[in-house]
Amino acid sequence: MTVRYIRVNPVVDLFAPAVRAYGNIAIVGVASAGAANVPIAYTNPADAEDQLRDTAAKQAVMNHNADPVNNPPVFDLASSIRMAFNQSPGPTLVYGVPVAAGPDWDSALTATDALDVQFVVLANLPLDTANSAAIGTLASHVQSVSTTGADGMERMGVIMLTKGSIDTSVLSGSLANERLVYIAHKSDEDAAAAVAGTIAGYEPQVSLLLKQVSIDTDLFSAAEIDAINGSETFDSGPAGKGVNWLVDPVLIPGSGTYMGEGYTGNPGGKKYIDIVRTVDDVSFRLKAQMIKTIGNLRISRSGLRALIAQMEAVLEPLVSSEEIEGYDIVVPVLILLDKDPNTLTAAQLQQIQDAQSQRVVEVLVAVDYAGAIHRLAITLKFE
Numbered sequence: 001m002t003v004r005y006i007r008v009n010p011v012v013d014l015f016a017p018a019v020r021a022y023g024n025i026a027i028v029g030v031a032s033a034g035a036a037n038v039p040i041a042y043t044n045p046a047d048a049e050d051q052l053r054d055t056a057a058k059q060a061v062m063n064h065n066a067d068p069v070n071n072p073p074v075f076d077l078a079s080s081i082r083m084a085f086n087q088s089p090g091p092t093l094v095y096g097v098p099v100a101a102g103p104d105w106d107s108a109l110t111a112t113d114a115l116d117v118q119f120v121v122l123a124n125l126p127l128d129t130a131n132s133a134a135i136g137t138l139a140s141h142v143q144s145v146s147t148t149g150a151d152g153m154e155r156m157g158v159i160m161l162t163k164g165s166i167d168t169s170v171l172s173g174s175l176a177n178e179r180l181v182y183i184a185h186k187s188d189e190d191a192a193a194a195v196a197g198t199i200a201g202y203e204p205q206v207s208l209l210l211k212q213v214s215i216d217t218d219l220f221s222a223a224e225i226d227a228i229n230g231s232e233t234f235d236s237g238p239a240g241k242g243v244n245w246l247v248d249p250v251l252i253p254g255s256g257t258y259m260g261e262g263y264t265g266n267p268g269g270k271k272y273i274d275i276v277r278t279v280d281d282v283s284f285r286l287k288a289q290m291i292k293t294i295g296n297l298r299i300s301r302s303g304l305r306a307l308i309a310q311m312e313a314v315l316e317p318l319v320s321s322e323e324i325e326g327y328d329i330v331v332p333v334l335i336l337l338d339k340d341p342n343t344l345t346a347a348q349l350q351q352i353q354d355a356q357s358q359r360v361v362e363v364l365v366a367v368d369y370a371g372a373i374h375r376l377a378i379t380l381k382f383e
Contacts, residue, residue, distance in 0.1 A: 017288035017314075020152050022281060023200030025084055026095040026112040027193060028105065029077035029123025032057040036100035037111040041093055045082035048096050052078040073188070080123035080193040086214045087194060089201030105134045109141040118155050118277070119196045126162040127170055127182070135159055135175065142179045146280075151287055154280040156181055156264075156273070158199070160192040161243065166220070166227045168241040171265055178276055180265035182243040184228050187217035195244070198259065204277035205323045207372035208262030213246060215257055220245055225260065235377045240267045261374075278369060282318065286365070289314045299356045304334040311365065325368040332362055 026039065031052040034040065042048045053061070053076065063071040073079070081094050095115055099108040105122065112120060122138055125131050138157045146154040158181045161170070166184060181199070185191035194215040199208055220228070225247070230239030238261065245260040252258070262273045270276050289310055297303040308329050315327045333355045336348050344352075355361055 015292055017285070017291075018152070020281060020284040020288070021093070021116055022118055022204050022277065023091045023202075024093045024095070024115075024117040025091050025119045025121065025196050025200055026097060026115055026117040027077060027080050027084065027121045027123050027196075028097040028099055028108045028112065029080055029125070030103060031077040031096070031098035034077075034096070034098040036098050036104075037107050039095040039097045039111055039115055041095050042081060043093060045078070045085040045094075048081040048094075049078040052076070052081075052096055052098065075124045075188075075190065077123045080121065080190040083190045083193040083215070084121075084197035084200070087197035087201055088212070088214065090197045091200035094197075103134075105137045109137060112141075113145055113149060113153070116152065118280075119200055120155055120157050121190075121192050121196045122159070123193065124190050125192075126160050126165075127175075128162050139174045139177050139180055143174070143177060146179055152284050154284075155179070156199075156276060158183070158192045158196040159265075160185055160190070160195075163187065166224050168228060168243045171242045176242060176266050176268075178264040178266035178270040181263075181273055182265050184220070184243050184245045185215070185217050186219065186246075187215050189215055189217070191215060191217070191246070195259070199273060199277075204281040205274055205369075207272065207274050207374065208244075208259050209372065209374055210249070210252075210258045210260075211262075213257050213259060215246070217246055217257060219248055219257075229261065232375070236375075238263075238271075238374050240271060242267045272371060274371065275369065278323065282315075282324070282367065285314045286311060299333065299359065299361055301334065301337045304331050304337070304361065307331070307361070307363070308334075311363070315365075315367070325370045327368065328364075328366045330364040330366075332364070 032054040034052045057074060061074050064073050077096055077098060081096050084091055084094050095117060097108050097111055099105060120142060122134060125134060127135050142155050142157040156179045161184045164186050183191050183195045194213050198211055198213045225245055228243050228245050230241055232239045240263050242263055242265045244263050246257050247260040248255060248257055264270055264273055264276055293307055297307055311329055318324045319326060333352055336352050
């Protein structure tokens with residue numbers, strides 16, 4: 001046998017962290033066909049219209065297309081799915097969930113618990129007295145699934161006010177929630193589905209301010225927008241009462257409909273949609289990267305440094321792409337392990353022993369997130 005001074009036995013053990021989608025939608029609504037509480041994934045709105053409408057509904061659509069003046073449009077689950085897909089950019093995947101008679105919104109929403117979606121909409125359901133219970137169910141759903149559901153199931157609900165409403169006082173109690181997005185509008189179409197489709201088309205860190213929405217709507221007056229948003233001074237930041245609106249700014253060439261703001265339903269908490277989405281996205285990335293360390297890395301100086309390196313592998317590209325400005329990672333027990341054992345107090349030695357015996361390591365990660373510009377205050381001085 002030939003003498004080999006160096007022998008290499010390559011072992012390939014590649015690991016690709018799980019990737020979380022950021023623009024999948026579940027739309028729950030009334031359909032004339034399809035099994036109740038059974039989600040169906042769609043990448044084409046035409047398939048939804050074919051599968052979620054019975055013969056009578058299809059004929060009603062044909063009648064409207066032929067004579068829209070004398071035949072009202074059909075507003076159902078399929079029409080909301082099409083509205084979401086009509087956005088550009090828009091979602092790549094939309095689940096349609098027919099609701100059972102009643103309608104039983106709770107059971108239909110429960111059917112979405114395990115779906116890989118980031119937005120949930122109740123089709124053609126404005127926030128009014130008659131629908132307050134259903135909207136409350138949606139609020140409870142997105143909150144509970146996001147906080148106690150499986151990893152990656154965090155989501156937001158998108159809700160429209162009644163047509164023409166500028167009343168922001170409806171956001172109270174559980175409805176004043178950072179996982180809800182509200183839209184004021186003057187449209188006969190499903191504004192919630194349109195806005196959900198718009199948000200789904202953008203990466204999590206992108207602000208939704210002045211992003212175009214494809215919808216047929218009248219616009220609010222300046223006084224009405226002030227009522228929705230609240231008054232702002234020259235050098236103040238955005239006011240905001242938790243409700244967004246649709247606008248056609250004169251400074252944007254041509255004509256179009258755009259998001260007037262990117263608020264969540266909780267102006268006193270995580271005020272902007274992109275903050276909630278980015279937190280969800282970065283959290284998932286870290287967990288997906290770190291899962292392979294569980295049961296493998298040891299609570300030692302080398303093991304914990306390897307842990308930090310894996311977290312840096314997630315966060316550093318986000319800095320390069322300007323998703324985040326910077327970050328700090330602190331592992332308290334590693335700080336103690338790096339010290340001379342003879343200089344540690346009894347409490348510090350106990351802290352190391354507890355971490356090693358209980359096999360739990362506390363890691364503190366601080367992320368600096370710089371949001372997009374939402375207001376500019378320019379002093380123009382002529383001399």
